[in-house]
Amino acid sequence: MTWNGPLIKIDNFRYEIPSSYKGKDNNLKMKTSAVIYANENMIPSIKNDDAPEQTANSTTLPGIVGKAFAMPDIHWGYGFPIGGVVATDGEEGVISPGGVGFDINCGVRLVRTNLHTEDLSKGKIQELIDEMFRNVPSGLGSKAKIRLSKQELNDVLTQGARSPVENGYGWNEDVDFLEENGCLEDADISMVSEKAKQRGMSQVGSLGAGNHFLEIQKVTKIFDTEAAKVFGVKDEGQIMVMIHTGSRGFGHQVCTDHLRVLEQAVKKYNIWLPDRQLACAPINSKEGESYLKAMACAANFAWANRQLIVHWVRESFEKVLNNSAENMDMGIVYDVCHNIAKLEEHNIDGKKRKVYVHRKGATRSFGPDSPEVPLKYRSIGQPVLIPGDMGTESYLLRGTREAEETFGSTCHGAGRVMSRHRALKKWRGEAVVEELKSRGIYVHPASLKVAAEEAPNAYKDIRTVIEVTHGAGISKKVVRFAPLGVVKG
């Protein structure tokens, strides 16, 4: 679908859909306007998609506070666009699984090292990637090499990252550098189906597929020396490891189960929606509360998942380089979620108000002095981790006070411009891997199909996305990374 509605330029980085827009069927009742962050060059590809219509639709949520937002990496998603942000009143508002996404707490974790490019020959990069591929099960339907008991899974669902750390998978300090310290305390396992638990049991500690990856990266540019130093990035050539994954089949099942319940709730509470995929329920209803408690379980699952993977990444480096992870200073820089809804306090028209911020393909971007930011980083702001597509660069940004305009949110990645289906028709996996090899990037994909689907040209240019969020001030550039080796699910 092509967007034919109004998109009014506010400034170089902001476009508005006014609340007077009536929708493609001329029956839309927008409760507020929507703002899309973009520059002029991105507008054609944004318009050539259903995402603007979905952004306009998202303003109809009961109890919406402020405007609806879409980040420069928006593209079509289930009900809400991927790259969308919507806040609803903490008491009078609704909660919507579509505004969170199927992969609950999909997110990114960055691990630093004190190694430099000269410490790792090309052969070592390949050895490390192959070792990581062996240690971290990857690909569609991949199963973990550890098998949790029922009690252990329940611990994961209620304790998040703390659970593996207490069982020897990680360092005690790790949890200090995770958003929410790697645990949402509202988790309630009785709100999770047996089927979800079944699917989750064998998948804690696996990478998954699609855009999920493990990358060995090098620092290629430092934009903000002071902030970089505080985040543990010292100079160009420093080696980092980035992990991008989520809650696997567990989160998917939680979302599916509760969507079914909330579709009924829409009728029960007499909620008008332009699209049934926006299914939601009042936050204070039985249905809304049960989704939130189950969503917290899935968020905790994802944090435990990334924690186990960090442990195996450290073990891989220890084995291949014959050194200890402590000696290599493999601490966690930070861990962010980009698919989640959380109760947060924000300044709205000069007043503090509690709102449920739905971030779907959007990253929290809290500025300096926020109590949620680790003490070590508090003078700088939250580290914001933005992964690029396979074979292109990734970014470490910092959150800003200006991001309060988006309820403390920014973009989450490059964003697709081409469907997986079209990408499969256009490219061959072998050629994609070869092309990256010729550029000095070693890729170990779980399948050649995924290599073709994830071809770099199927994505927007990450640089443009970053320039827009930097220019708009909702997150600021600190460091740029380039990949040396990739494990691709």
Next chain:
DNA sequence: ATGTCC
């Protein structure tokens, strides 16, 4: 993203 429909 996802045992791409139990």
